[in-house]
Amino acid sequence: MDALHRGGVAFQAECGAQGTCGRCVVQILSGQCEWPGSELLAAEKRKEGFILSCQARVKGDLVVKIPETISESSPAGTNRCPVPEVEAVAPSELSPLSKKVALELAPLSAGENASDLDRLARCFTGEGEVRYSLSVLRSLPEAVRQSQGQITITLAEDGTSKHLLKLEPGVQTARHFGVACDIGTTTVALQIVDLNTGRVIDTAGDYNGQIECGADVISRILYARKPERLEELRQRVVRTVNSLLDATLPRQGIGAEEITCAVFSGNTTMIHLLLGINPRHIREEPYVPALKTPPMLSAGELQLHLWPEAAVFFTPAVGSYVGGDITAGVLCTQVHRAGHGTTLFMDIGTNGELVLSGEDWMVSCACSAGPAFEGVGISCGMRAAAGAIETVDIEAGGAAIAYQVIGGGSPRGICGSGLIELVAGLFTRGIIGRDGRFNEAKADKRVRLDEHPRTFVLVEAGQTSTGKPISLSERDIANLMRAKAAIYSACGLFLKKVGLTCADIDRVYIAGGFGCHLDIQKAITIGLFPETDPGRFEYLGNTSLQGACLALLSHAHRQRLAEIAKRMTYIDLSSETDYAHEYTAALFLPHTDDSLFPGVMKSLRGRWSKRRHTPHFIELCF
């Protein structure tokens, strides 16, 4: 597997090279390698030379055949991604992470015997300690002379001291930029921000380059056990961030050296990996991370393509399983302001995190949902980016289908919101049953019952940009159902632990990379969200990114983040014995317990009764 990675063969070893997912199967045509065998491969396949590359030790030169499925699973490239509008910071409230100030240094008196640095330091008299980096010192003599003492400094506050990041001759305050970046387990998104206006100039996203080494945080942690693989993961995510920067900055006419600050937000494991810190203790009792909030670092230390002294701030984490992405998300919901009643914040990513807040309390939990809603593990799934089908409307009888594509044109795949609408449509039209399997009686020409797994063709090959059909298989539906069951069951158990019911929730904030729009009613229909008035829901999009952007722009928001992290408590659901039971019960559409979805069931029964049959119930087997 290491050799395949080095050779640039892209595949998604979901399990983190544990030998359990079977995604890295290749066929040895000649040469020797040792491997212990695996039940994932039939004896026949093993005889033909198929191996799990993550488990094999190469004993000499090999000729290897890479299955088509591997080479085709490479994630889509860098792309502008749609993000709901960020809540603006009012110009009067702008206090970005780095501050640009034009100064006129007083001329030196004759015989004063002061250095350039002394002259500069006088500007900070009484303002506490100022730290100067070597690169700033190197630029000092020319900068102070080029415009007769007129200079522009860029500063960041770091604890009780100030850090001088950059020195430019003349007045250079007109251009001042920063970056907000969300490091998700599956996707990375960033924004270029004009720090003078608070305006987001550009947004871009891509799959996290680490997904080839594991699909979720646990498999990444396992992959990172060897120091060289920890370093590989670090380099992979840094490359993803840098390729997004390299793509966005030139198209906006901004130089990398003009970016003097950045805020990163991500789950605790992702931040450990970005920093090259071994995250192993996150998954070992008592689940203690190396750090919850890194100190301010420099872009150069992290090898980011920004001004090397750029200040890098991290949104604070609550613990091993509730990271800085969640504090950033809660910041966006504004629940830290008074008078919001009881709110539920749900961030649906590869991990699902939930936060319940009242007037003076805030409690969180986490569950592992998998990356299905981000398009990973779904045959035609993709990120919410150009070419993704984001809405699907299946007409009665399943004959006609309407869909919308992000950015218009021919579709390339389906993103999270499209997948929810498609599954909801297939379910309400009776094309799939409550177990997520195709209803043979209702199968029209779009349902390919002879394929394995059985598949629903949403868009025929001729109408897609890839030349291949866009379809959803029973296996894909099962994946999506597992994801929604994880979220729903965590939510139910969490409410129970806190002693609340759905009716007690005044407002539900939904975060995630589903796309620009999310049809809440359809998400309730498939049982992703608990049934309550859809009007109480608000879809906020990628709140980790938006929260990072708020922190980039405002000191008050940075302080608020610290308060949120301090106030939030954490409930560990993984130790709950009820969890497995709740999860299994949620592996139906919308749920095995109809009483939890009375509205959905009533509407469906009405619809189905007209058609004189009811979708069957059968035992689930995945």
Add this chain to the structure above:
Amino acid sequence: MDALHRGGVAFQAECGAQGTCGRCVVQILSGQCEWPGSELLAAEKRKEGFILSCQARVKGDLVVKIPETISESSPAGTNRCPVPEVEAVAPSELSPLSKKVALELAPLSAGENASDLDRLARCFTGEGEVRYSLSVLRSLPEAVRQSQGQITITLAEDGTSKHLLKLEPGVQTARHFGVACDIGTTTVALQIVDLNTGRVIDTAGDYNGQIECGADVISRILYARKPERLEELRQRVVRTVNSLLDATLPRQGIGAEEITCAVFSGNTTMIHLLLGINPRHIREEPYVPALKTPPMLSAGELQLHLWPEAAVFFTPAVGSYVGGDITAGVLCTQVHRAGHGTTLFMDIGTNGELVLSGEDWMVSCACSAGPAFEGVGISCGMRAAAGAIETVDIEAGGAAIAYQVIGGGSPRGICGSGLIELVAGLFTRGIIGRDGRFNEAKADKRVRLDEHPRTFVLVEAGQTSTGKPISLSERDIANLMRAKAAIYSACGLFLKKVGLTCADIDRVYIAGGFGCHLDIQKAITIGLFPETDPGRFEYLGNTSLQGACLALLSHAHRQRLAEIAKRMTYIDLSSETDYAHEYTAALFLPHTDDSLFPGVMKSLRGRWSKRRHTPHFIELCF
């Protein structure tokens, strides 16, 4: 010249590639290069293809003949060097730049939800801000677990904050080391110090790798005008320091990663070059350096072969021409303590710096002496290192000569103290006259009147370690006389400006790299020092290095350095119209004005009269 440097051809372009010293002459055998010509080379030589390589532009491939004089002028290699004993810091007063502390982290309570960093940070509660570097964070998870919470931290105080430099599992306080380093224009010396005992473990020195690019600070500044040459100078001195570290640390069984702090001391230009900061404004009116005292930096930033996070402290400078080497020197003299009367501190290096101190004042000046007393520009000169002749005793008549060699064995060259004794001996024995030229009437077999320049052979070829004779030419003597005249005239003018005479000075401290011992009387005889009671003099050796060592060991000394730098005022002698006159008058042995050296003259007249002739006076022409 750049190509020769890259090719490893070592020569000393004293003038800093200005085309004025003629040290870089090579002969073009074939190929083309452009150059403007130079009066330094006779027309005949130019026709033969001789060029000044620093002025030439290569136009294609060249075949170049490098004169023997160039390839032989390569300075002697790394060597242990003799340094007078450093004044010890009492164990009770030890407070080194980096501090090692063994800590036992309190175990985590169940469900406490704290990170490793939180656990560590608790140890600093109420102690102000602590800064953590990325490399320390990376070592955190393993360090805190390896010995059940028992760790050793290494800290440095930087202004109002603390900087955590290193984290080790277990109790590791027994080994704790630092480095003191003097960056001289001509020589670099360093000491490895045991920070637990304050004991100097090893001392080593070498020529500054920059001397191939200029003999003094002005020629280095000129050389550094191009950015790539500034970088070349930076790399050269860093290489010198690193080669000293690479030579000393292994022989003491100390790993580079065990050195967690260093103090550097040097003149203002040397420190600029070590940091890669353009020093050009040091020689341009109004002579403003980029900085007088760099902030604390890390060894990694400076590319030193130490623990990358090692704290690097710089002794503070007073101005462009009185650097941190002088404040370190004054620290060694202890004149900052009360009750010392009026003292004169003279640091004789490539630059000479003088400091006069009274009870509540301290005034300094500087002059350019050249590197003659450090053995550079003297045909058989060398640093005070193994193989150097450090004492010379010429018996009456000049027949028998006794000398001592540092480290014993056959001599390789003569160091500063040996040169002073040799010139004094030649002068008092009448072998050279007051103009420094050989007295033909007194020339015995050791004086080679037929050579050009005329030469005195101190050690015949068969008795040296190089197989070549060790001798002193009239040109060498002229160089030494220029150096001593620069020091003496600066001293005279300085005293006059301050309104003092020699008689007012209670104590004279001499610093420099002459060797272990310096014969004060002989230095007075040649007119290097003003004539006063030799008992008032004290030779301290390399005080820049010793002061750096004191600063390494004690916080009180670091504070004292800052006070010294703040208190010391500076007089610019270069603007004095009397200086040229005073200098010319001092270009005699001991001086044109006998009344300044009544004791020396009386003794000499007594000696000479016995021999019925008096050394002649002739016009000086160098």
